[in-house]
Amino acid sequence: MFEALTDRMQGIFKDLRNRGRLGEPEVDAALKEVRLALLEADVNFRVARDFIKRVRERAIGVEVSESLTPAQQVLRIVNEELVETLGGEPGRIDWTGEMPAPVLLVGLNGQGKTTSAAKLALTLRKLGQRPLLIACDTFRPAAVLQLVTLGKQIACDVYEEGTAARPVDIAMRGLQWGRDHGHTVAIVDTAGRQQVDEALMAELVELKAMVKPNEVLLVASAMTGQEAVNVAQVFHDKLGLTGLILTQIDGDARGGAALSIRAVTGIPVKFLGVGEKVEPLTSFYPDRLASRILGMGDMLTLIEQTQDMYSQEEAISLQKKLVKGQFTFDDFLKQMQQIRKMGSLQSIIEMIPGLNQLMKRPEMAKALDEKQFKRVEAIILSMTLQERALPSLIDGSRRRRIAVGSGTKVQDVNQLLNQFRDMQSMMKQMSKGSVPKHLAKLMR
Amino acid sequence: MMRFFRRAAPPPSEPDTSATEAAPASVEASLSSTRKGFFGAVRGLFQTQRSLDDGFWDELEERLIQADLGAHTTGDLIEELQSQHARLPFQDPKAAELALRAELLTLLKTTGDTGLFLPDVQDGIAIILVIGVNGVGKTTSIAKLTHYFQGGGRHPILIAGDTFRAAAIDQLKIWGDRTGVMVIAQAPGSDPASVVFDGIGAAVGRGADTVLIDTAGRLHTKINLMEELKKVRRVVERRHPGAPHETLLVLDAITGQNGLMQAKSFAHAVGVTGLILSKLDSSAKGGVVFAIAQELKLPIKFIGTGERLEDLSPFDPDEFLHALFT
Structure with a gap:
């Protein structure tokens, strides 16, 4: 829907290639686009304004270097400033004091506190801790049961007293229980609340006063809009937050809320929550979130998703095949299906910087069309296993049969066979360390 | 044809909003925090005696973006107001406010009817699928819808289609107990499509006139989970x-x-017929619905305004804007 920021910026600087210094008119025009990108990413209006001001001061008058276009130069400053603002020590929990170290999870309804509690327990156990989960959400129906179930899934102790007792009492008795049973950290799940709800807020304040937590972590969804700053501010004022767990980062929200929260409260993002299953929280990297907020793709996350999909052995065996030029149609099919598992082509493309622009070329758009994808799949599935392994077998009559079987034309089959042959030879070349010329041009 | 799909009657306890000038107190009251937020600020802006200069438009832009209307919808709105202003200058900020309200109302009204289209009770069972990403309040909204339908004389049965999230089935069952309706469920981890398939059969067998289907929250970017949802719809x-x-x-x-x-x-993926805008009792403003109305023409059908069963109201664009601006 939105043109990639880089595309738009390239346009602004079209006439100004590698000469002189960055002047005010160009910088302002460029920053207008940056501002729009920030707002579309749900960065708070005021935070965006202050941010733009800082970048402007840094950018104007900067000498345009030889190697970068002016657009790249401005974006680099934007990116640096973003990373700097977002920065902080990732994933560290304060361990000083008595065991078990209490960690309080707070946040609005539906941001993922209970799931994050279980994920945090799993994460901390990986770091050698003995976590205990304490169920203090006595408000939402079945919240206690949810935590108990999640605890069972990851084999982690859960202290609960149902919903009759006061959360403060449950927490205190839970801590004692944890002490008696040798737990090193106690994660306290609390009821979700609307910040306007004074009564529930008071309960949290009391909880904090009694429990004396090492950490008070705000759980907030990456999908949160402009209100994120106010939410964070209220929680911070009343409870003194020490960090943020940003959840639902595996969606396509750009996560500008994190920048807003960081800018307004100064608390660092400590973990990211990914996935609906109980898996460990992931560490936070400011540079990745920065390019995501700018809508400039999230290559590293894509790579990680790909890594998740492939087992190590699969990757190695594929690599061997590629090097030897033994890549078959079966491998090709598997690859295609793997890619499809990762998401729609569109969403994958959006994660790759620059590819968005490339996709505007009609021939690229055609090549990556979903329908085309299905057609190729149908053609391969209409081949015998032998044919898939040894495409040279496929003669005229086999081509006709494959075309009929896949509901395509012989020309389509021919085209795929040719493309496949090209690809094989290209891969052989690449594995020898040389990048084919036409590809190199594309990648620049 | 339309005879079978009349607008579902609102429960008798609710005043007929089209006939009365006063909005129900509950909506008015529960939107108060939204109002006090940035919409309040928008209002404040209009009440000043300032001239409509660049500063005014900048400030209006800020307020609208703060309300989550998004940079594009906000840009369009301001452009429209400015061009109106150029043709026939607004006398004062108040006049600009009225124009803005008219624009926002037009956005909300282009989406079509905000009522429910359900078969009449005597014409057969009404089936409603409730979907959304994780944590938006699907299960709670279903409980409130149940209460709403009961007020209108219907007899709902709930199907626990969220077989994935831990304790989701129990959560729905607790609401079922509180509202006194039956919850049809299978074991956690069952295939949701088959739960729904069996559930509809069971609901028909038990003489329900209304079926509400709960589904697992899912991020809209997860292909496999969206495929699962498509399957649930196909099965229905x-x-x-x-x-x-x-x-x-x-x-x-x-x-x-x-x-x-x-x-x-x-x-x-599954053809949404309307939105339930939940958690409007917080200070959040839900301004993205204007962007959704502008781009997708999807009507809001209900707003959730609190944690009690009664805290769900049929959406009324006039009332909604009235509440936001007064």
Whole structure:
């Protein structure tokens, strides 16, 4: 829907290639686009304004270097400033004091506190801790049961007293229980609340006063809009937050809320929550979130998703095949299906910087069309296993049969066979360390 | 044809909003915090005696973006107001406010009817599918819908289609107990499509006139989970031709611009018929619904305004804007 920021910026600087210094008119025009990108990413209006001001001061008058276009130069400053603002020590929990170290999870309804509690327990156990989960959400129906179930899934102790007792009492008795049973950290799940709800807020304040937590972590969804700053501010004022767990980062929200929260409260993002299953929280990297907020793709996350999909052995065996030029149609099919598992082509493309622009070329758009994808799949599935392994077998009559079987034309089959042959030879070349010329041009 | 799909009657306890000038007190009251937020600020801006200079427009832009309307919708609105101003200058900020309200109302009204289209009780069972991303309040909204339908003389049965999230079935059952309706459920981890298939059969067998189907929260970017949801919809269609009569997407009012992506993806996958805008009792403003109305023409059908069963109201654009601006 939105043109990639880089595309738009390239346009602004079209006439100004590698000469002189960055002047005010160009910088302002460029920053207008940056501002729009920030707002579309749900960065708070005021935070965006202050941010733009800082970048402007840094950018104007900067000498345009030889190697970068002016657009790249401005974006680099934007990116640096973003990373700097977002920065902080990732994933560290304060361990000083008595065991078990209490960690309080707070946040609005539906941001993922209970799931994050279980994920945090799993994460901390990986770091050698003995976590205990304490169920203090006595408000939402079945919240206690949810935590108990999640605890069972990851084999982690859960202290609960149902919903009759006061959360403060449950927490205190839970801590004692944890002490008696040798737990090193106690994660306290609390009821979700609307910040306007004074009564529930008071309960949290009391909880904090009694429990004396090492950490008070705000759980907030990456999908949160402009209100994120106010939410964070209220929680911070009343409870003194020490960090943020940003959840639902595996969606396509750009996560500008994190920048807003960081800018307004100064608390660092400590973990990211990914996935609906109980898996460990992931560490936070400011540079990745920065390019995501700018809508400039999230290559590293894509790579990680790909890594998740492939087992190590699969990757190695594929690599061997590629090097030897033994890549078959079966491998090709598997690859295609793997890619499809990762998401729609569109969403994958959006994660790759620059590819968005490339996709505007009609021939690229055609090549990556979903329908085309299905057609190729149908053609391969209409081949015998032998044919898939040894495409040279496929003669005229086999081509006709494959075309009929896949509901395509012989020309389509021919085209795929040719493309496949090209690809094989290209891969052989690449594995020898040389990048084919036409590809190199594309990648620049 | 339309005879079978009349607008579902509102429960008798609710005043007929089209006939009275006063909005129900509950909506008015529960939107007060939203009002006090940035919409309040928008109002404040209009009450000043300032001239409509660049500063005024900048400030209006800020207020609208702060309300989550998004940079694009906000830009369009301001451009429209400015061009009106150029043709026939607004006398004062108050005049600009009226123009803005008119524009926002037009956005909300181009989406079509905000009522439910359900078969009349005597004409057969009404089936409603409730969907959305994780944590937006699907299960709670279903409980409130149950209460709403009971007020209108219907007898709902709930199907626990969220077999994935830990304790989701129990959560629905607790609400079932509180509202005194039956919850049809299978074991956690069962295939949701088959739970729904069996559930509709059981509900018909027990003489329910209304079926509410809860589904697992899912991010709209997860292909496999969206495929699962498509399958649930297909199964509903096959089990009961003409159903689901409504497919309601629950959207958390605190959601920012991603709400538009959510609405788009769910609409594309399973054909959303309307929105439930939840958690409007917080200070969140839900301004993204204007962007959704502008781009997707999806009507809001209900707003969730609190944690009690009664805290769900049929959406009325006039009342909504009235509440936001007064």
